[in-house]
Amino acid sequence: xxxxxxxxxxxxxxxxxxxxxxxxxxxxxxxxxxxxxxxxxxxxxxxxxxxxxxxxxxxxxxxxxxxxxxxxxxxxxxxxxxxxxxxxxxxxxxxxxxxxxxxxxxxxxxxxxxxxxxxxxxxxxxxxxxxxxxxxxxxxxxxxxxxxxxxxxxxxxxxxxxxxxxxxxxxxxxxxxxxxxxxxxxxxxxxxxxxxxxxxxxxxxxxxxxxxxxxxxxxxxxxxxxxxxxxxxxxxxxxxxxxxxxxxxxxxxxxxxxxxxxxxxxxxxxxxxxxxxxxxxxxxxxxxxxxxxxxxxxxxxxxxxxxxxxxxxxxxxxxxxxxxxxxxxxxxxxxxxxxxxxxxxxxxxxxxxxxxxxxxxxxxxxxxxxxxxxxxxxxxxxxxxxxxxxxxxxxxxxxxxxxxxxxxxxxxxxxxxxxxxxxxxxxxxxxxxxxxxxxxxxxxxxxxxxxxxxxxxxxxxxxxxxxxxxxxxxxxxxxxxxxxxxxxxxxxxxxxxxx
Numbered sequence: 001x002x003x004x005x006x007x008x009x010x011x012x013x014x015x016x017x018x019x020x021x022x023x024x025x026x027x028x029x030x031x032x033x034x035x036x037x038x039x040x041x042x043x044x045x046x047x048x049x050x051x052x053x054x055x056x057x058x059x060x061x062x063x064x065x066x067x068x069x070x071x072x073x074x075x076x077x078x079x080x081x082x083x084x085x086x087x088x089x090x091x092x093x094x095x096x097x098x099x100x101x102x103x104x105x106x107x108x109x110x111x112x113x114x115x116x117x118x119x120x121x122x123x124x125x126x127x128x129x130x131x132x133x134x135x136x137x138x139x140x141x142x143x144x145x146x147x148x149x150x151x152x153x154x155x156x157x158x159x160x161x162x163x164x165x166x167x168x169x170x171x172x173x174x175x176x177x178x179x180x181x182x183x184x185x186x187x188x189x190x191x192x193x194x195x196x197x198x199x200x201x202x203x204x205x206x207x208x209x210x211x212x213x214x215x216x217x218x219x220x221x222x223x224x225x226x227x228x229x230x231x232x233x234x235x236x237x238x239x240x241x242x243x244x245x246x247x248x249x250x251x252x253x254x255x256x257x258x259x260x261x262x263x264x265x266x267x268x269x270x271x272x273x274x275x276x277x278x279x280x281x282x283x284x285x286x287x288x289x290x291x292x293x294x295x296x297x298x299x300x301x302x303x304x305x306x307x308x309x310x311x312x313x314x315x316x317x318x319x320x321x322x323x324x325x326x327x328x329x330x331x332x333x334x335x336x337x338x339x340x341x342x343x344x345x346x347x348x349x350x351x352x353x354x355x356x357x358x359x360x361x362x363x364x365x366x367x368x369x370x371x372x373x374x375x376x377x378x379x380x381x382x383x384x385x386x387x388x389x390x391x392x393x394x395x396x397x398x399x400x401x402x403x404x405x406x407x408x409x410x411x412x413x414x415x416x417x418x419x420x421x422x423x424x425x426x427x428x429x430x431x432x433x434x435x436x437x438x439x440x441x442x443x444x445x446x447x448x449x450x451x452x453x454x455x456x457x458x459x460x461x462x463x464x465x466x467x468x469x470x471x472x473x474x475x476x477x478x479x480x481x482x483x484x485x486x487x488x489x490x491x492x493x494x495x496x497x498x499x
Contacts, residue, residue: 003072004095006038007031007048007064007128009102010145015041017097017148024155026095031063031124032056064124069093073131077138095151096132097142100125100175104182121183129172136169137162143172146221174198174220193361195352200224206237213237227341230322231330235337238263239294243318243339246296249399250318252367253298255411258282258305259399262293265419269396270412276304281412283312286433294318301326367398368494374467375491377479382488385410386442386465390490393444394467398496404446405430405454407438407463414441423447427454431461438462446496448472452481459485469495 004026008014011034018028018038028045030038038045049055052066072093075081085091100122107117132141140160142151147168154160174196181194197216200223206213215224215235224235225243235243246261255271258278267289268282275297283290295309297319306326309317316337322330330338353360376382382390393408400406400418405426407415415434417426423445431438439462448471449455455466455478466482470491482489 001025001027002094003027003029003091004097005029005048005064005069005073005093005128006034006045006097007125008034008097008099009122009125010099011037012145013148014038014097014145015043017145017152018043018045020152021095021155029093032060062124064128070127070131073128073139074135075138076135093132093139095140095142096128098125098128098132099143099145100129100179103179103186107182107186117183117186122179126176126179129176133169133172136165140165141168141172143168143175147171193359201234203237203240204234211237215240224339225318225341227318227339230327230338230340231334232316232337233335235316235339239316239337242294243296243316245399246294247318247341249396250296250298252395252399256299257297259296260285260290260293261296262289265289265401266396266399266413266416267293268413268416269399271392272411274304275299275302276308278412279305279308281410284437285413285416301330303329306330365398365496365498367395367496368492372492372494375493376488377470377491378482378487378489380483380486380488382442382465382490386488389442390444390465390467393442394492397444397446398498400446400498402446402497402499404444404496404498406444407431407434407441408444409437409441414438423449424451424454424457427457431457434461436462440464442466444468446498448475448495449478450474452477454478455481455485455487459487463487465489467492469493471495 004021006018006028007030022043029048029051030045031048035045035047048064052068054066056063068090071085072090073096075085075092101120103120106112106120129141129143132139140151151160154164178196181196184191197218198220200215200217203213203215205211224240225247241264242261245264246259249259249266249269250257253271256275256278257271258275259266260268260282268285270278270281272278272281292313292315294316295314300321300323301319302323303325306329310329310333314336316339318339318341320342321340322338330336349364351362351364389408389410392411393406396413397404397406400416403420403423403426405417406413407430414437415430417429420426441463442465443458443463445468448469450472451474465488467490470493479489
């Protein structure tokens with residue numbers, strides 16, 4: 001009779017799984033809490049302490065760390081190993097169902113202490129997973145409740161296949177590697193940085209056809225950007241980069257917002273009372289660049305937005321959801337990829353960039369720190385409408401490549417310049433793209449103005465107010481130019497470069 005060991009923290013689906021095992025003729029042994037749950041549901045189970053003849057000790061710190069358990073897991077299917085176990089009064093363990101204490105969930109709680117973290121470092125569970133995974137030629141490891149159905153299906157056909165046992169063993173080693181890495185990072189945040197990523201799928205190619213590429217995720221079993229593709233062709237490497245840039249920008253705004261991105265650069269951002277209005281204003285910022293771009297909406301796409309978007313050639317649209325009516329309208333744009341994602345946060349809390357021979361790691365830029373204080377430094381104070389536009393422009397500016405310049409009127413960009421080696425050229429780009437819409441608009445800059453020429457050009461174009469971090473040795477010259485033009489100027493003290 002085959003024997004299964006069950007020792008789990010996450011008991012999702014366990015009772016049903018164990019019941020099916022018993023129905024198929026399996027004997028069950030389980031650690032304390034797991035055994036009690038199964039026994040309460042009338043499932044015949046032998047507690048590990050009774051099986052080994054050794055009690056759980058140290059208030060549960062030692063439960064399954066016993067030769068009877070690990071010998072049963074590690075024994076090879078040879079006559080010698082079988083006889084050795086038999087002489088000791090032990091049996092083979094053919095199936096191990098194990099998952100671990102929630103270390104990451106514990107330390108993620110704001111009030112978590114070091115003592116809380118230490119008590120949630122699993123020892124026995126990790127040892128069981130590694131033992132079962134090592135002996136995958138004979139033993140089936142299940143460390144994820146999502147795999148219960150797969151294992152039951154194969155057992156109904158007689159046995160778990162070698163290919164599945166190997167797949168589950170690899171998953172076990174990945175799980176323990178990630179678990180140990182999380183513990184090490186918590187105990188020494190600036191120590192060796194380990195990263196575990198799971199392949200989502202191989203891409204047709206990278207930025208160019210001669211470059212191979214693969215999409216990875218920090219979470220197992222999730223799709224692109226934590227969501228799923230509802231329609232359209234496979235996402236390309238460049239699509240994914242543009243979608244990421246657009247989505248990050250869209251979810252940074254609270255009101256219904258549309259962001260249009262082309263080649264990693266926003267070419268239109270707008271917030272409004274409804275998505276269709278936001279889209280029309282975002283598109284008006286730079287309709288030439290928007291052609292063939294990607295669109296992000298921080299609200300579910302409705303029919304009105306879908307109808308408006310259907311008039312433009314769009315590569316991809318990403319949103320929290322698409323209404324049935326919107327999906328029906330966009331179905332006619334068969335090559336347009338629709339990506340649905342519920343993740344409205346920027347995760348993880350860090351960003352990685354590759355450089356020759358290494359990586360750069362930094363915290364994600366989530367906007368101004370909580371203690372940021374803006375300061376009006378000009379003779380003229382901004383008016384109410386200017387304040388509204390300045391707040392919007394400052395947030396929009398954070399998603400434009402440096403040197404970032406954003407012209408905005410109300411809650412919509414009217415001109416964007418970025419990605420140039422000098423700031424005054426970015427101002428010229430914003431002026432060219434905005435035209436007459438610059439008159440009465442405001443300007444945001446992601447960093448200080450090294451010379452007053454940018455302020456002077458903006459004033460000539462009709463800009464009435466400016467927001468920037470300040471900090472240049474020539475701040476006084478820029479301030480003098482603003483006062484001379486009758487402009488209002490705010491300093492934030494916070495820079496938002498995006499290289």
